[in-house]
Amino acid sequence: MARRSPFPSWRLPPIAGEMSAEFAGTMILILFGAGVVAQVVAGGLGGHDSIAWAWGIGVTLGVYVSARLSGGHINPAVTVALAVFQGFPWRKVAPYILAQTAGAFVGALLVRWNYSEVLAGFDPGHTLKTQFVFSTLPGNGTLPVGLWGGFRDQIIGTAILLFVILALTDLRNLPPLANLTPVVIGLLVVAIGMAWGTDAGYAINPARDFGPRLAQYLTGYGGAWRDQYGGLYFWVPIVGPLLGGIIGAALYLLLIGRHLPQPAGRGAEGTDRKPEYDVSP
Numbered sequence: 001m002a003r004r005s006p007f008p009s010w011r012l013p014p015i016a017g018e019m020s021a022e023f024a025g026t027m028i029l030i031l032f033g034a035g036v037v038a039q040v041v042a043g044g045l046g047g048h049d050s051i052a053w054a055w056g057i058g059v060t061l062g063v064y065v066s067a068r069l070s071g072g073h074i075n076p077a078v079t080v081a082l083a084v085f086q087g088f089p090w091r092k093v094a095p096y097i098l099a100q101t102a103g104a105f106v107g108a109l110l111v112r113w114n115y116s117e118v119l120a121g122f123d124p125g126h127t128l129k130t131q132f133v134f135s136t137l138p139g140n141g142t143l144p145v146g147l148w149g150g151f152r153d154q155i156i157g158t159a160i161l162l163f164v165i166l167a168l169t170d171l172r173n174l175p176p177l178a179n180l181t182p183v184v185i186g187l188l189v190v191a192i193g194m195a196w197g198t199d200a201g202y203a204i205n206p207a208r209d210f211g212p213r214l215a216q217y218l219t220g221y222g223g224a225w226r227d228q229y230g231g232l233y234f235w236v237p238i239v240g241p242l243l244g245g246i247i248g249a250a251l252y253l254l255l256i257g258r259h260l261p262q263p264a265g266r267g268a269e270g271t272d273r274k275p276e277y278d279v280s281p
Helices: 014-041 048-070 076-085 090-114 116-122 147-169 181-195 206-218 236-255
Strands: none
Touching: 014 048, 014 090, 014 116, 014 206, 048 181, 076 090, 076 147, 076 206, 076 236, 090 116, 090 206, 147 181, 147 236, 206 236
């Protein structure tokens, strides 16, 4: 006998479930991502490798949480690139981005609350010493990288992300078998963190940066919107990834996608079924 849900049975519009999934998936991402940075920076446990691995695992788990309902975007750069090139409905773009940003905001608030004593002990003034626990800075706040260097980095890093995501989810290519695509995407984020984390902290996700940045500003980080030079920096991890995602998706379609054969028995419309993991519901 089927188990009955303890929640009311009224039906909500499908977009409500998709937004709920994007909220939850992005929140999971931030709980692991911001949590590990707080542990390393303020708690003194772990190092750069643990940060890269935890962010990648957070992406994997966030996608698994949300993929069935929403496609597991958990990143506005993914949502916008899929709307531009893959037919994702534009009417869903704003709700997805809102849900992703809200999930990142709530996840960051939970990390901020849980690590409040440790952060206050390590950095009583809530300064640049711990600002990058939640949001990114050029050169991670210490290296000689400026605003435009961070902007360049975010475009390139997100272009890499979307290029490979499209390769991993294109059924005409050789995508991972079964439902292992989220695992491989998580490994992709680990690799980006290990190879592209110096210049701007590899936000590569506007919601991942803006939601936690807002959370830290509301909880005592007065300089959250600025970088170590005093310049307004918050827009860089928003605009850079959105542009980079479009560029990366376009390059995939130009260099790979348009050359792949269509599946047997199908025309230009593609396959008869969706992949078990699909970035475009």
